[in-house]
Amino acid sequence: MDTGEEKLARMRHSMAHVMASGVLAMFPDAKIAIGPAIENGFYYDFELPRKLKPEDLKVIENRMIKLIAEDYSFEREIIMRADALRLFGSQPYKIELINDLPENEELSIYRMGSFIDLCRGPHVQSTGKLCPQGFKLTSIAGAYWRGDEKRPMLQRIYGTAWHDSKALRTHLAHLEELEKRDHRRLGRELDLFSIHEQVGAGLVHWHPKGARIRVLVEDFWRTEHYKNGYEMVFTPHVGKRWLWETSGHLDFYSESMYPSLHMDKSAYYIKPMNCPFHVMIYNNGKHSYRDLPYRWAELGTVYRYERSGTLHGLLRIRGFTQDDAHLICTPSQMQGEIRDVIRFSLYMLRSFGFQEIEAYLSTMPEKAVGARERWEAAQDSLRETVELEKLKYKVDEGGGAFYGPKIDLKVRDALGRIWQLSTIQFDFNLPDRFNMTFTDSDGIETRPYMIHRALFGSIERFFGVMIENYGGAFPVWLSPVQVVLIPVALNFSDYASEIVHEMRGQDIRAEADLGNERLNAKIRNHQTQKVPFMLIVGERECENRSVSVRTRGGEKSTLSIDEAIEMIQKKIIAKETV
Incomplete structure (x- = not known):
């Protein structure tokens, strides 16, 4: 029996065919590509004689409603390869797909009225089973054929589809919130960051307010790392070819690396990862089991080539700062290190407001380096620790990297979305490649365990997730401006400036708005900028040495200056929102 999700997927896939039929009715010479069901909806890619406009979506929707009402059957047919090539002779993208299939692959098509598509299915019985009030075409985007920026750019139409109009309205409200x-x-809107295509796609420019938040995050990160026994390291941004050959990056990761730079008759590469440099620090001297464990952390900026079509704000970029660390320990220390790093990860994520956290354990794949017993010991250590911490977790059997098992920690945000942030990754590869050793208690040179660990993933992506989780209304401790003093008239500007000076002396980020706008306009502006506290001062406040407090949530009160400072400081220490 089909699950609810399977029924929705079948319905959305069918709706993609209905949409494609409607588009072909508008553009008979259109070239069609692919049209799958996706989470919450569907899309279809087209090569069209002109660029679509937003108003075209309503025209296509009306054609789709008519097709639904006419109740066309979805009819599946097995077809010979030669017949398929003839049938889709005017559709180059379908021809390419057919030619890429194995010779013995069974080909199936689906007919719906006059529309025919190369498709495995499944579909609903007929278009009449679709809800004409339960779908909407949501957007138009560009998409390279097969995700390759060297191939044609197609036009992609996205839609959402549900069983009824109520579910559609709920989803559209969710999209509006997104x-x-x-x-x-x-x-x-909040003047936090920008990305400039003329400088380079996927390269972030941090504005003063965004940089202020970044500094707060990084300062907290460093302080907590020192508390947890880590030391900071700094490593170069480039390394010679030898380093990346030895690490294996040039063999396994070169497509994501930028081309080499040639200096001093040598090839250098901009680093895509920090780990080989940390290994070089380790190999700079001899080590005893008494010296271990080492916990070395670095906010290291790395550069990875991502296709332009995959870039997405701060969430997928080309230059970013990993909150990286590498733990180097003896086998007997492994369990304790894993326990501590998972607890540390949970503490850090919860400090930034993420309370719903799940773990995903990825285990040994078929092709892997390192002895099986080391894999099993590492996997057992990861599993036992998440169970001790009473974390929900799922196992991805065989999903580990070739060089070691890992745990990913995923958080659920304010809108219920899942984000993968922390990663704890064993590595049996680099210690062998770089011949890392320590002298054990018997005086024998022994290979250490190496654990890669990132708490946020990258500062940039974590910042993007935080913005969306809080909707830009950051907790008081992270707000770039915590307090704005607003005089009701310019003759109270000195009093406002005096309070700003006093608050700054108490480590509160305060500013005074001494512009000529009306009071209500100033309040609206700072609410839009999501400032936690607006302190309004006039004649009464000046006489009483008080302030009229208005939070961004709309709460109002009147407090003395000392009471206001104490209240704000408590909110900062408690990492509260207002």
Whole structure:
């Protein structure tokens, strides 16, 4: 029996065919590519004689409603390869797909009225089973054929589809909230960051307010690392070819690396990862089991080539700062190190407001380096630790990297979305490649365990996730401006400036708005900028040495200056929102 999700997927896949039929009715010479069901909806890619406009979506929707009403059957047919090539002779993208299939692959098509598509299915019985009030075409985007920027750019139409109009309305309201929280939009509106195509796609420019938040995050990160027994290291941004050959990156990761730079008759590569440099620090001297474990952390900026079509604000970029660390320990220390790093990860994520956290354990794949017993010991250590911490977890059997098992920690945000942030990854590869050793208690040179670990993944991506989770309304401790003093008239400007000076002396980020706008306009502006506290001062406040407090949530009160400072400081220490 089909699950609810399977029924939705079948319905959405069918709706993609209905949409494609409607598009072909508008553009008979259109070239069709692929049209799958996706989470919450569907899409279809087209090569069209002109660029689609937003108003075209309504025209296509009306054609789709008519097709639904006409109740066309979805009819499956097995077809010979030669017949398929003739049938789709005017459709080059379908021809390419057919030619890429194995010779013995069974080909199936689906007919719906006059529309025919190369498709495995499944579909609903007929278009009449679809809800004409339960779908909407949501957007138009560009998409390279097969995700290759060297191939043609197609036009992609996205849609969403549900069993009834109520579910559709709920989803559209959710999409509206997503749009409000989009970190790219809020990044512009709150003046946090920008990305300039003329400088380079996927390269982030941090504006003063965004940089202030970044500094707060990084300062907290460093402080907590020192508390947990880590030491900081700094490593170069480039390394010679030998380093990347030895690490294996040039063999396994070269497509994501930038081309080499040639200096001093040598080839250098901009680093895509920090780990080989940390290994070089380790190999700079001899080590005893008494010296271990080492916990070395670095906020290391790396560069990876991502196709332009995959770039997405701060969430997928080409230059980013990993909150990286490498733990180097003896086999007997492994269990304790894993326990501590998972607890540390949970503490850090919860400190930034993420309370719903799940773990995903990826185990040994078929092709792997390192002895099986080491894999099994590492996997057992990961599993036992997440169970001790009473974390929900799922196992991805065989999903580990070739060089070691890992745990990913995923958080659920304010809108219920899942984000993968922390990663704890064993590595049996680099210690062998770089011949890392320590002298054990018997005086024997022994290979250490190496664990890669990132708490946030990268500072940039974590910042993007935080923006969307909080909708730009950061907790007081992270807000770039915590307090704005607003005088009701310019003759109270000195009093406002005096309070700003006093608050800054108490480590509160305060500013005074001494512009000529009306009071209500100033309040609206700072609410839009999501400042936690607006302190309004006039004649009464000046006489009483008080302030009229208005939070961004709309709460109002009147407090003395000392009471206001104490209240704000408590909110900062407790990492509260207002």
